[in-house]
Amino acid sequence: MTYKISHLDALESEAVHVVREVVSEFERPALLFSGGKDSAVLLHLAAKACWPQPLPFPLLHVDTGHNFPEVLAFRDARAAELGVRLLVASVQEAIDRGEVVEDPAPGATRNRLQTHSLLQAIEQHRFDAVFGGGRRDEEKARAKERVFSFRDEFGQWDPRGQRPELWSLYNGRHRPGEHFRIFPLSNWTELDVWQYVERESLTLPSIYFAHRREVFRRGSMLLAVGPHTAPRERVPDEEPFVTTVRYRTVGDATCTAAVESVAATPAEIIAETAVSRISERGATRADDRFSEAAMEDRKREGYF
Amino acid sequence: MELLRLATAGSVDDGKSTLIGRLLYDSKQVYEDQLESVERTSRDRGDDYVDLALLTDGLRAEREQGITIDVAYRYFSTPRRKFIVADTPGHVQHTRNMVTGCSTADLVVVLVDARAGITEQTRRHAFIATLLRTAHLVICVNKMDLVDYSQQRFDEIRDEFQDFAARLEIPDLTFIPISALRGDNVVERSGEMSWHQGSSLLHHLEDVHIASDRNLIDLRFPIQRVVRPRSAEHRDFRGYAGQVAGGVLEVGHEVLVLPSGFTTTIESIETPDGAIDEAFPPMSVVVRLADELDISRGDMICRPRNQPTTGQDVSAMVCWMAEAPMREGAKLALKHTSRWVRALVRDVQYRLDVNTLHRDGGAEELGLNDIGRVALRTTSPLFYDEYRRNKATGSFILVDEATNVTVGAGMLLHPGP
Numbered sequence: 001m002t003y004k005i006s007h008l009d010a011l012e013s014e015a016v017h018v019v020r021e022v023v024s025e026f027e028r029p030a031l032l033f034s035g036g037k038d039s040a041v042l043l044h045l046a047a048k049a050c051w052p053q054p055l056p057f058p059l060l061h062v063d064t065g066h067n068f069p070e071v072l073a074f075r076d077a078r079a080a081e082l083g084v085r086l087l088v089a090s091v092q093e094a095i096d097r098g099e100v101v102e103d104p105a106p107g108a109t110r111n112r113l114q115t116h117s118l119l120q121a122i123e124q125h126r127f128d129a130v131f132g133g134g135r136r137d138e139e140k141a142r143a144k145e146r147v148f149s150f151r152d153e154f155g156q157w158d159p160r161g162q163r164p165e166l167w168s169l170y171n172g173r174h175r176p177g178e179h180f181r182i183f184p185l186s187n188w189t190e191l192d193v194w195q196y197v198e199r200e201s202l203t204l205p206s207i208y209f210a211h212r213r214e215v216f217r218r219g220s221m222l223l224a225v226g227p228h229t230a231p232r233e234r235v236p237d238e239e240p241f242v243t244t245v246r247y248r249t250v251g252d253a254t255c256t257a258a259v260e261s262v263a264a265t266p267a268e269i270i271a272e273t274a275v276s277r278i279s280e281r282g283a284t285r286a287d288d289r290f291s292e293a294a295m296e297d298r299k300r301e302g303y304f
Numbered sequence: 305m306e307l308l309r310l311a312t313a314g315s316v317d318d319g320k321s322t323l324i325g326r327l328l329y330d331s332k333q334v335y336e337d338q339l340e341s342v343e344r345t346s347r348d349r350g351d352d353y354v355d356l357a358l359l360t361d362g363l364r365a366e367r368e369q370g371i372t373i374d375v376a377y378r379y380f381s382t383p384r385r386k387f388i389v390a391d392t393p394g395h396v397q398h399t400r401n402m403v404t405g406c407s408t409a410d411l412v413v414v415l416v417d418a419r420a421g422i423t424e425q426t427r428r429h430a431f432i433a434t435l436l437r438t439a440h441l442v443i444c445v446n447k448m449d450l451v452d453y454s455q456q457r458f459d460e461i462r463d464e465f466q467d468f469a470a471r472l473e474i475p476d477l478t479f480i481p482i483s484a485l486r487g488d489n490v491v492e493r494s495g496e497m498s499w500h501q502g503s504s505l506l507h508h509l510e511d512v513h514i515a516s517d518r519n520l521i522d523l524r525f526p527i528q529r530v531v532r533p534r535s536a537e538h539r540d541f542r543g544y545a546g547q548v549a550g551g552v553l554e555v556g557h558e559v560l561v562l563p564s565g566f567t568t569t570i571e572s573i574e575t576p577d578g579a580i581d582e583a584f585p586p587m588s589v590v591v592r593l594a595d596e597l598d599i600s601r602g603d604m605i606c607r608p609r610n611q612p613t614t615g616q617d618v619s620a621m622v623c624w625m626a627e628a629p630m631r632e633g634a635k636l637a638l639k640h641t642s643r644w645v646r647a648l649v650r651d652v653q654y655r656l657d658v659n660t661l662h663r664d665g666g667a668e669e670l671g672l673n674d675i676g677r678v679a680l681r682t683t684s685p686l687f688y689d690e691y692r693r694n695k696a697t698g699s700f701i702l703v704d705e706a707t708n709v710t711v712g713a714g715m716l717l718h719p720g721p
């Protein structure tokens with residue numbers, strides 16, 4: 001017996017420990033589930049942590065109304081399979097109720113508007129711990145975020161006032177109205193996620209794997225021709241064409257781009273990820289590109 | 305592939321950010337878009353070189369002020385290991401960040417500017433690393449390019465540090481001369497310093513033996529959660545979930561449960577992927593016992609002939625992390641393994657000067673970033689080990705009951721004076 005433990009086992013054990021701490025110390029947790037790969041891994045880990053009990057908390061999807069149908073289908077199938085309640089906080093409904101106003105500029109996304117619906121759902125259901133699939137390797141502001149990330153009664157994140165986090169001793173104490181965002185995947189990288197997807201044989205929405213799709217270029221982004229994004233007339237560079245692509249992230253369909261790839265299995269994606277020269281967000285998220293501090297600003301307001 | 309957690313420390317401008325940027329860049333973990341963004345910022349600031357340090361400054365305030373405020377975590381991997389880097393800022397007032405970064409580190413890299421040599425900060429960083437019981441310490445003498453890659457200068461610095469280190473307990477100490485800016489001895493061995501017989505920093509990080517740093521001797525399994533599904537499929541299932549904190553759990557072994565003191569045997573060790581025969585740190589598992597006992601979260605499974613210390617009066621080295629000082633008579637919440645208790649500060653026994661290691665026995669309080677020895681009384685007994693023997697069962701955090709903020713980190717000592 002060598003008592004060796006692989007990096008995936010170490011990461012899994014850490015995440016399971018985190019989920020068990022939350023289930024033991026909080027009263028009303030929920031898990032943010034979009035149907036994307038990080039939330040799929042998170043859900044799988046949460047189910048493992050609670051095993052053999054069923055998941056003792058609901059899933060929450062903040063729905064921008066701009067979805068890939070494959071992802072919604074996966075979301076519903078996964079929730080049904082685990083027999084767990086799925087709550088949907090709809091950004092469209094918030095717009096219809098006049099609570100938030102959509103930016104009329106062409107190409108504007110609903111990313112920022114999600115914060116309102118997320119915080120409203122947290123308040124309405126009195127959630128005190130909300131699991132998210134955020135990873136520290138995604139982005140520079142996230143690199144400093146705690147695993148147990150405190151939010152005040154307005155849902156705000158104060159990056160300079162964070163509680164120190166030592167060993168694996170998490171402090172989730174809070175007053176009523178305050179809550180925590182919990183990030184069990186903090187120490188995972190994109191590559192770890194794919195290695196884990198492969199090892200655990202996890203199912204993911206089909207658009208993560210290479211498929212033929214009609215797309216067009218906007219700047220350096222490769223966007224799908226579809227109900228949410230379409231080439232603008234009289235913009236010569238936005239000629240549609242058909243090619244083989246996959247998605248590295250699946251967010252709001254208006255600002256999530258595809259990458260050209262023929263990788264059709266997790267193993268092929270791992271091989272590609274290992275040599276990729278563009279970060280996940282840089283390649284596929286139009287929303288983070290306009291400013292160095294875009295993510296920090298959104299997070300301060302209460303974003304994921 | 306194995307996981308290695310390291311922390312990096314150094315004074316401002318010793319080249320820590322450059323070193324981390326270099327490790328990420330040379331191990332091909334920096335993506336083109338991230339590099340472009342760094343190039344853009346460097347240009348905007350009027351720098352005439354690409355400042356790799358910018359790869360690691362996350363928050364706007366940090367970029368504006370050009371200093372690192374908080375611990376940031378970085379990730380890179382080689383075919384042999386995955387690395388998690390806790391990048392801890394080196395300002396005088398940030399002992400708390402260093403303590404935080406070291407608390408999870410297998411190895412600490414301390415940077416020294418070859419021109420300045422060993423400073424007060426170097427001594428403090430090395431001391432904190434040993435206080436936190438990080439088994440491996442690497443002193444990287446940086447900016448060797450600015451001292452003509454002089455072996456003599458490197459030897460001077462090494463000798464001076466070794467004199468100081470004689471007073472510390474450092475199980476594994478390594479010195480590496482580097483230039484983070486030029487990449488000498490960071491990933492590849494340097495042609496400029498053929499006199500250096502050792503390996504490059506990255507090679508050392510890939511090679512250093514960490515598997516024995518865990519305690520595989522004293523079985524410690526703090527119960528995190530009692531699992532009773534009561535479902536049709538698992539009608540009579542009753543298990544105890546937790547993460548092994550020490551030793552090896554084995555099916556069939558006799559165990560003792562604290563605080564009740566009852567003995568029983570391990571019936572099975574379960575995971576969602578199937579039952580296993582043994583479990584060791586840091587595995588998270590579910591344990592089933594042969595007898596039905598009254599067990600709850602915070603209880604501890606150990607071996608009858610190898611039990612942790614049980615006590616309400618404990619002594620610990622505490623690092624204080626709040627503006628308002630820790631005073632004798634204060635009551636705080638304390639989290640140790642999976643239990644919360646309340647603690648009364650009975651006595652601040654001494655405050656340690658982290659630069660000189662001098663003990664100030666007259667101190668009556670600990671201020672922000674102070675480290676000292678404290679006697680506490682807890683509302684119910686802790687089941688603990690000396691921190692030097694087991695980090696998981698020897699550590700605790702202190703929380704202000706009014707604000708809920710984490711205000712202190714503690715490392716338990718042997719009971720007694």
Ligand SMILES: Nc1nc2c(ncn2[C@@H]2O[C@H](COP(=O)(O)OP(=O)(O)O)[C@@H](O)[C@H]2O)c(=O)[nH]1
Pocket residue numbers: 314315316317318319320321322323357446447448449450482483484485486
């Ligand atoms: N000549 C030389 N300059 C270096 C070296 N490493 C860092 N520097 C420079 O020292 C300054 C401070 O480096 P930085 O990485 O920001 O230091 P930090 O404050 O420790 O993160 C910058 O101007 C770096 O370019 C080195 O090995 N050689």
